[in-house]
Amino acid sequence: MEPTLSDHVRRVKDRMNGGRNVLTGLNNISAYPIEGTKPDMEQVTLHPPLPDDKFYVATDERDPEALKVISDAGAIFFSDLITIEDRRTFGWPLMITDVQGIVEQGVLMHSAYFYGHALSSLAGAIMNMRGARGADPRTVLLD
Numbered sequence: 001m002e003p004t005l006s007d008h009v010r011r012v013k014d015r016m017n018g019g020r021n022v023l024t025g026l027n028n029i030s031a032y033p034i035e036g037t038k039p040d041m042e043q044v045t046l047h048p049p050l051p052d053d054k055f056y057v058a059t060d061e062r063d064p065e066a067l068k069v070i071s072d073a074g075a076i077f078f079s080d081l082i083t084i085e086d087r088r089t090f091g092w093p094l095m096i097t098d099v100q101g102i103v104e105q106g107v108l109m110h111s112a113y114f115y116g117h118a119l120s121s122l123a124g125a126i127m128n129m130r131g132a133r134g135a136d137p138r139t140v141l142l143d
Contacts (some may be wrong), residue, residue, distance in 0.1 A: 001118065001143065005066055010075045012043055012115065016055050017114030022138050023048035030138075032131035040134035056111065057121070058104040060097070073139065078104055109133060118142040 002008040026048075029039040049055070052066030057075040061067055067077070078100050086094065093099045105122070108114055109129040127140050 003120065005069050009070055009075075011143075012057075012113065013055075013073060015115040015143065016049075016113070017051070019115060019139070020049050020051070023112055026136060027136065029136050031134045032137055034131055037132060037134050039136065043112070043136055046112065056107060058101075058108060105129065112142075113139050115141045115143070 002011050019059075023043075026044060029041060029043055031037045031039040051073070054074050054076045057070060057077060058078070059067075059070070061070070071077070082094060096102075101122075105126060108126045110133075114123075114126055114130060116126060123142055127142065130140055
């Protein structure tokens with residue numbers, strides 16, 4: 001979406017800062033108009049992220065230099081969260097990117113705020129899952 005990776009990371013951080021502001025001002029929770037869905041009240045029981053908190057990035061980027069730029073900006077990745085104990089417990093399937101993708105969907109579905117690209121099928125799936133669980137529509141931004 002931006003001409004350089006640094007510009008794109010700045011854009012993401014800007015959107016995440018906007019998300020933190022949304023979460024800070026979130027008082028009356030609403031849900032998407034999906035039959036049988038009730039607002040997820042957990043959204044107002046947890047503290048919003050702080051300005052310098054790390055943020056989770058689900059990406060298929062594999063270039064080590066690009067990942068370092070993103071990480072240096074405050075991002076954490078799947079590989080940062082999975083421990084050797086997790087790898088022992090769940091075994092080789094955690095090495096398969098399709099399995100990682102499913103785990104990441106669960107993380108993103110339950111995140112306080114989600115920002116994604118409007119042309120991404122993953123972002124659309126996450127938005128649908130968040131809607132089904134009762135996430136407030138203001139806690140999602142698709143660009």
